[in-house]
Amino acid sequence: MxxxxxxxxxxxxxxxxxxxxxxxxxxxxxxxxxxxxxxxxxxxxxxxxxxxxxxxxxxxxxxxxxxxxxxxxxxxxxxxxxxxxxxxxxxxxxxxxxxxxxxxxxxxxxxxxxxxxxxxxGLEFNEQQLRRGELLISESQCRVWKQGEEIPLTPTEFRLLLTLAEKPGIVYSRLQLLAALEDELLNDERTVDAHISRLRKKIEDVPSNPVYIQTVYGFGYRFGGQL
The missing domain is CATH 3.40.50.2300 (Response regulator)
Structure with missing residues (x-):
């Protein structure tokens, strides 16, 4: 097409x-x-x-x-x-x-x-939904809701969120997150920080004090392990 x-x-x-x-x-x-x-x-x-x-x-x-x-x-x-x-x-x-x-x-x-x-x-998955705290993530529809209200995410933001949310508490380096995006043209680790910052503004109540996408200083990022 x-x-x-x-x-x-x-x-x-x-x-x-x-x-x-x-x-x-x-x-x-x-x-x-x-x-x-x-x-x-x-x-x-x-x-x-x-x-x-x-x-x-x-x-x-x-x-x-x-x-x-x-x-x-x-x-x-x-x-x-x-x-x-x-x-x-x-x-x-x-x-x-x-x-x-x-x-x-x-x-x-x-x-x-x-x-x-x-x-x-490429955001095509088997039908499955992940519920993480107030977030509901539909893998097949590539859509995310918070308390019933849909949050519009870009493909890159969705893939980053899904990667982290699938394994709460696991720390991912920026290089690992770039690899998860499966795009050879994205090779700058600093762009991960920009996408994470934008993602936090959409899903966190207080982006400066994130609950879902947490920074592990010196290592990378993890999804809140307590969720």
């Missing part, structure tokens, strides 16, 4: 650079040059993944990413010329699944798109 991509960049030349190649790679494409146009098309057309430029007029890519994440668990890849590590972490914390810096090759972009789509599709 062909996936639909929404390509968002304020420079028409960049869109003309990406779109023909991605169509040749088998994707259907939509384009937008402003944040408001991107949000409108995302609502109407419901693409599978958004390739989102950081620097946009009127509304930044970061703001668009936040709004997209409120709508759904759509795949999001941030594209930017910014190379600072803090910028990358900001992008991941607001909901991006991946991050690519300019200049980039079209082959690398296609590989990262397929990587995110594979993570989204």
């Amino acid at each position: 062909s996936h639909t991509l929404l390509l968002v960049d304020d420079e028409k030349q960049v869109l003309q650079f990406m779109e023909p190649f991605l169509r040749q790679e088998g994707f259907q494409t939509l384009t937008a040059q402003t944040g408001s146009e991107a949000l409108e098309k995302a609502r109407e057309k419901k693409p599978d993944l958004v390739v989102l430029d950081w620097m946009l007029p009127e509304m930044s890519g970061i703001e668009v990413c936040r709004e997209l994440r409120k709508m759904s668990r759509i795949g999001i890849i941030m594209v930017t010329a910014r190379t600072e590590e803090t910028d990358k972490i900001i992008g991941l914390e607001v909901g991006a699944d991946d991050y690519i810096t300019k200049p980039f090759s079209l082959r690398e972009l296609a590989a990262r798109i397929r990587s995110v789509l594979r993570r989204m599709k």
Whole structure:
């Protein structure tokens, strides 16, 4: 099945650079040059993944990413010329699944798109539910509820939560959590911290004093062993 991509960049030349190649790679494409146009098309057309430029007029890519994440668990890849590590972490914390810096090759972009789509599709499990404290985790539906209210998670966040929740009390290093994501393009241990931080904000009552996703200093993370 062909996936639909929404390509968002304020420079028409960049869109003309990406779109023909991605169509040749088998994707259907939509384009937008402003944040408001991107949000409108995302609502109407419901693409599978958004390739989102950081620097946009009127509304930044970061703001668009936040709004997209409120709508759904759509795949999001941030594209930017910014190379600072803090910028990358900001992008991941607001909901991006991946991050690519300019200049980039079209082959690398296609590989990262397929990587995110594979993570989204790969969340397929036998019917089973895990109940951990106030959390109910459905493996087959890739959905999580807290006290009956659904918590929208990205594919990466869900896989991290599931990995930790399956074995409460077991400490996982960042490298082990990266391996659990089964994605060769995710190889930076520090991105685990960003995803964990975002996950805590969604599932913890007090993210600075987590009950579920606990830090074991010098080692990694564990799911609250008392649950």
